[in-house]
Amino acid sequence: MQLELRHLRTLCEISDAGSLSKAAAALGVSQPALTAQLQRIESTLGGQVYRRSRLGVTPTPFGQFVLIRARSALQTVDELMTGVMPSTGHAAQARLGGYANPVLSGLLRRLFEVPGAAITVHTEHSPRLLLDLLTSRRLDAATLVDYPGHELPIPASVGVRPVAVEPVFVAMAAAHPLASLDEVPLARLGDDSWVLSPPDGAGWPECFVAACRDAGFAPSVRHIMIEVPMIRVLIAGGQAVSPCQATFTPGDGIVVRPLAGTPLWIRHLVAWRHDGSLAHRADELATLAAEAHEEALSGHPVYAAWRARRSGAAPGPGPGRPAPTAPPALSGS
Numbered sequence: 001m002q003l004e005l006r007h008l009r010t011l012c013e014i015s016d017a018g019s020l021s022k023a024a025a026a027l028g029v030s031q032p033a034l035t036a037q038l039q040r041i042e043s044t045l046g047g048q049v050y051r052r053s054r055l056g057v058t059p060t061p062f063g064q065f066v067l068i069r070a071r072s073a074l075q076t077v078d079e080l081m082t083g084v085m086p087s088t089g090h091a092a093q094a095r096l097g098g099y100a101n102p103v104l105s106g107l108l109r110r111l112f113e114v115p116g117a118a119i120t121v122h123t124e125h126s127p128r129l130l131l132d133l134l135t136s137r138r139l140d141a142a143t144l145v146d147y148p149g150h151e152l153p154i155p156a157s158v159g160v161r162p163v164a165v166e167p168v169f170v171a172m173a174a175a176h177p178l179a180s181l182d183e184v185p186l187a188r189l190g191d192d193s194w195v196l197s198p199p200d201g202a203g204w205p206e207c208f209v210a211a212c213r214d215a216g217f218a219p220s221v222r223h224i225m226i227e228v229p230m231i232r233v234l235i236a237g238g239q240a241v242s243p244c245q246a247t248f249t250p251g252d253g254i255v256v257r258p259l260a261g262t263p264l265w266i267r268h269l270v271a272w273r274h275d276g277s278l279a280h281r282a283d284e285l286a287t288l289a290a291e292a293h294e295e296a297l298s299g300h301p302v303y304a305a306w307r308a309r310r311s312g313a314a315p316g317p318g319p320g321r322p323a324p325t326a327p328p329a330l331s332g333s
Contacts, residue, residue, distance in 0.1 A: 094140045095140045143271075186215040246300060
């Protein structure tokens with residue numbers, strides 16, 4: 001016999017009912033038929049899933065192993081088919097997505113401060129994937145990013161609000177020959193090895209590679225990863241430099257420096273589905289996300305000094321001219 005999704009549902013129904021007779025009634029089959037089906041499933045799996053007794057059924061250790069994976073598989077399939085998580089008996093929850101950066105974390109902290117907030121969180125590396133999850137009704141709202149010349153195509157079913165624009169900085173070892181500069185010309189990093197995060201579907205690292213070519217070199221990308229601790233090891237050890245968010249934490253042998261002339265920018269956005277459960281809070285989401293962004297940058301003196309040198313010349317947020325930040329596809333937060 002080949003194992004099918006209906007067999008996994010049967011196993012879960014037996015577990016939920018606690019007895020074969022109750023599970024048979026719920027499934028609309030006779031108890032002998034359900035017993036025979038369970039025996040065939042156990043034979044296919046190669047182990048006993050339930051112990052039977054006059055008091056009902058209980059999972060064996062092997063059965064617990066199977067049930068955990070069966071429920072996970074069914075949840076994944078249900079989500080793929082409907083875009084809605086299976087009912088848990090709790091109040092309806094708003095689904096918020098984003099890349100794990102200070103804008104998302106700061107926004108969540110502010111939302112969770114509201115008593116009774118019912119929000120689930122879904123993180124992804126790709127802004128384009130997050131947008132797809134919004135349009136397919138798998139998310140109600142999301143924090144997104146895009147880059148100049150690579151603006152996300154926003155469908156009619158989704159509303160969007162620019163939150164901030166931020167410059168892309170560079171992280172390097174404290175012992176790097178250019179670490180003493182207030183701002184580092186990108187062209188002088190042409191001989192360095194780079195660590196980048198993988199393509200995010202929204203224009204990264206294409207915009208970075210284009211900026212390097214404009215500076216006169218093709219970057220030597222030796223490492224591709226998103227794990228911040230490992231990125232920090234490579235940078236601190238002098239094995240690589242990395243473009244990074246302005247909120248990237250220096251220290252432990254790492255310095256963060258602006259790129260001279262600010263050749264790279266990133267835009268933060270808040271998006272929501274017009275028919276989603278967070279649509280009525282769109283203005284609030286944008287305001288809270290902007291507060292989270294400003295709070296994240298306020299503790300970084302390198303960014304403060306960079307902004308002061310420009311005396312307000314950096315572009316500000318707005319529908320046509322968003323405000324500045326570095327890609328979630330960059331070196332973390």
